[in-house]
Amino acid sequence: MAAAVGAAEGGLKKILILERLPRLGGILNQCIHLGFGLTYFKEEMTGTEYAARYKKMVYERDIEARTSCFVHTITPQKEITFVCADGEYTVSAKHIVMATGCRERTREMLTVPGTRPAGIFTAGLAQEMVNIYGVMPGKEVVVIGSGDIGLIMARRMTLEGATVHAVLEILDHLSGLIRNKVQCLDDFGIPLYLQHEPLEIIGRDRVEAIRYRNNQTGEHKILPCDTVLFSVGLIPEQDLLIDAGIEPGNGIHLVGNADYIHDYVDAVTREAEKLGRLLA
Ligand SMILES: Cc1cc2nc3c(=O)[nH]c(=O)nc-3n(C[C@H](O)[C@H](O)[C@H](O)COP(=O)(O)OP(=O)(O)OC[C@H]3O[C@@H](n4cnc5c(N)ncnc54)[C@H](O)[C@@H]3O)c2cc1C
Known part of the structure; x- marks a missing residue:
């Protein structure tokens, strides 16, 4: 979400978020304890509140987000194939941001x-x-x-x-x-x-x-x-890259816990927003 918001603020128009779960927000959705947002939003909030704040930013910028869509393949040519409830799709992109978290x-x-x-x-x-x-x-x-x-x-x-x-x-x-x-x-x-x-x-x-x-x-x-x-x-979740034998680079980017494990979501957000702006 942060990479998409950064890219939108940099002026990029065609952005698509693909999320395998029914809702955006990732691991934050199960973190109902306090301790999030202290440095980014300058207030202390729960993980769920942080996710809600960010979802609002995504929707306010009219960024397309498809949930319950599982990405199963990416290629070095930057084609992305994913399965949703209504079928399988392949799209191509100029840049792929892998924000797949960790396991x-x-x-x-x-x-x-x-x-x-x-x-x-x-x-x-x-x-x-x-x-x-x-x-x-x-x-x-x-x-x-x-x-x-x-x-x-x-x-x-x-x-x-x-x-x-x-x-x-x-x-x-x-x-x-x-x-x-x-x-x-x-x-x-x-x-x-x-x-x-x-x-x-x-x-x-x-x-x-x-x-x-x-x-x-x-x-x-x-x-x-x-x-x-x-x-x-x-462990950073990089299986899509490993399965395809792709190294990051040439328009394929890792961010957040998929890149390395972060203690604080605020740092993930900053890095991802910066990446989004650079891509724009
Ligand atoms: C228990 C716990 C407590 C924490 N406590 C704090 C805290 O107090 N304060 C703080 O600041 N930070 C805390 N953190 C850290 C912070 O929450 C995380 O570092 C940050 O939210 C990670 O964001 P992410 O986007 O990299 O990954 P994630 O939130 O894991 O998001 C990855 C997303 O990618 C999706 N995905 C993965 N593979 C695919 C695929 N093939 N197709 C489609 N979608 C896919 C996943 O479903 C998920 O939604 C905590 C983390 C945990 C786990």
Whole structure:
């Protein structure tokens, strides 16, 4: 949206936003906590409010946006093929801005041993379940990894009545922002165990416990729980480029979390608006 607004302000007339979900806004739509917009809009807002503000800017500039349209192929000649509810389309562009965000690292990528019962989620998926669909992933929770989404979900799950027993972090320091540790863990009495490594997920149909090791003392412990949330990093979503064997450049541009992972949406917005203006 920010790249489109920047391009429109630079005078570009033919702009098309393609979004696979039914609404614009990306990850912001599931972020109902405060902490967005402090430097860009100079006020503190939720992610959903930030997205709404930006959608208004898109619509006020008459920028064409098609939602529920999944882009499945791009080519070096800058042809884009996408599927919508009413069929498949191919358009060509002078410039393609890839603002496809990022995806979460999973348990499989960490290769945590054990069984594969229900109750194992990435933190962002758990956030979508709670904040968008109103479904609780579980009640007795352990968070693996101290990334921001895990810290925010530790608080969110607690506010919704779950017990978060611990956040386990293999490193000797926090991965997420200090402000999130203070506001999401310390304020709710949720312990953060640094240098602790998950060794085994235990359970047949549903998660029953997690076994972990204190890497400083070598001590093993089994912590009963019914839900494990992984918050172990984000990976820029560049599959469209990788599948097509295309490097960015020659009119194909990466921006936002698709380029590299940003802590603040304000920075994504600034970079994308600037890119849009440069393209215009
Ligand atoms: C839990 C969490 C908490 C955060 N907290 C803060 C905070 O407190 N303050 C702050 O400033 N920032 C925060 N951030 C960071 C900020 O929200 C993000 O950096 C920013 O919103 C990312 O924007 P983006 O456009 O790069 O990606 P996204 O918002 O992920 O948007 C990518 C979009 O591309 C779409 N898409 C992907 N592939 C395709 C395809 N093939 N076809 C069509 N559409 C596609 C996706 O559906 C999505 O809508 C937080 C992020 C998270 C996840």
